[in-house]
Amino acid sequence: GESVGLHLPTLSVQEGDNSIINCAYSNSASDYFIWYKQESGKGPQFIIDIRSNMDKRQGQRVTVLLNKTVKHLSLQIAATQPGDSAVYFCAERGTGGFKTIFGAGTRLFVKA
Amino acid sequence: GAVVSQHPSRVICKSGTSVKIECRSLDFQATTMFWYRQFPKQSLMLMATSNEGSKATYEQGVEKDKFLINHASLTLSTLTVTSAHPEDSSFYICSARRGAYGYTFGSGTRLTVV
Numbered sequence: 001g002e003s004v005g006l007h008l009p010t011l012s013v014q015e016g017d018n019s020i021i022n023c024a025y026s027n028s029a030s031d032y033f034i035w036y037k038q039e040s041g042k043g044p045q046f047i048i049d050i051r052s053n054m055d056k057r058q059g060q061r062v063t064v065l066l067n068k069t070v071k072h073l074s075l076q077i078a079a080t081q082p083g084d085s086a087v088y089f090c091a092e093r094g095t096g097g098f099k100t101i102f103g104a105g106t107r108l109f110v111k112a
Numbered sequence: 113g114a115v116v117s118q119h120p121s122r123v124i125c126k127s128g129t130s131v132k133i134e135c136r137s138l139d140f141q142a143t144t145m146f147w148y149r150q151f152p153k154q155s156l157m158l159m160a161t162s163n164e165g166s167k168a169t170y171e172q173g174v175e176k177d178k179f180l181i182n183h184a185s186l187t188l189s190t191l192t193v194t195s196a197h198p199e200d201s202s203f204y205i206c207s208a209r210r211g212a213y214g215y216t217f218g219s220g221t222r223l224t225v226v
Contacts, residue, residue, distance in 0.1 A: 036217075043118070043205050043217035044156065089155060098144055098209055102156045 012109040019077040021106045023090035026071065030092040034100070035064055035075045037086045044089060044102075047075070077108075085110045113139050116208045118218030125196055125225055133191045133221045135206030141186035142208035147179070150203040150220075162189040196225045 013019045025033070031052040036044035050057045050064045050073075057064050063076040073090050090103040115138040125131045135145055143164045148156040160181050161169040168181035178200075180192040189208075193200055206218040 041203075041220065041222070043220045045217070046215075099158055099161060100146065100207065100215060101158065102148075104155050 009104070010107045010109065012111060013080050015082060015110055015112050016079055019075075019080045019084070019108060019110075021075045021077075021088050021090075021108065023073040023075075023103050024071060025073060025090070025092050025103075027092065027094055027101075028068075028071065030094045032093045033064070033066060033073050034091045034093075035062075035073075036089045036091060036102075037084075038089065038105075039086045047088075080108075080110050082110045082112055084108060114210055114214060114216045115139055116142075116206065116216045116218040118206055118221055120221060121219060122222045123224070125223070127197055127225055128195055130192055130194045131196055131223060133193075133204055133206075133223075135189045135191070135208065135218050137187045137208040137210070137216070140208075140210045142189075142210060143186060144209040145183060145189040146207040146209070146215075147181060147189075147191050148205045148207065150205060152203075156205060159191075193223065196223070198225045201225045 034049040035047040037047050038044045048059045048062050048064045050066050055066050061078045065074045087105045087107045089105045091100045093100050117136045119134045145162040147159045149159050150156045158171050159174045162181045162183040164183045164186050170176045178194055183189040201224050203220050203222055205220045207215050209215050
């Protein structure tokens, strides 16, 4: 079945360093990918998305990379700040449907 | 814009009772809403897709008679957990679809069944 997973459950970085969070997906038919940030006790917050016809997309301090050959997605956060501490989920939506399927999540700790 | 309000944010109920959770799109119409459940330190698991004016579509393994979903208007979907038990204690989150790629999540409801 469809699944979206993560390589690392936790990631600890020093404030100011760059963070890289990885994700693997298994559904080659997925055409849209999203990264969400979730703080404790809150709903997911959209960070950045990318369509399958792209391999890179940049936002403010964040970059998403998509490698369809190996079905891998990554989120890069530049100059990580304490406010970036949260759980990050990758998610995917396939063609022909509107369901968003979430990966396992990575908790990011930012050390001051 | 694109705000989704979920209510209540926290609820404690006795085992055997029913609890209703509301999800409202405040500034847009949502023909489709989604309900998720999230256990501690786990990911969001899709429970069902709620379509305005029609029956909800449940994911495999989700009991439709236990988790009643009603989407009677373009701005409101409700999830009722019937005959709740302690194992139903979880964080329930709704999401409203706005156009092809615009999805907005509610702030979640922490349900504790005692």
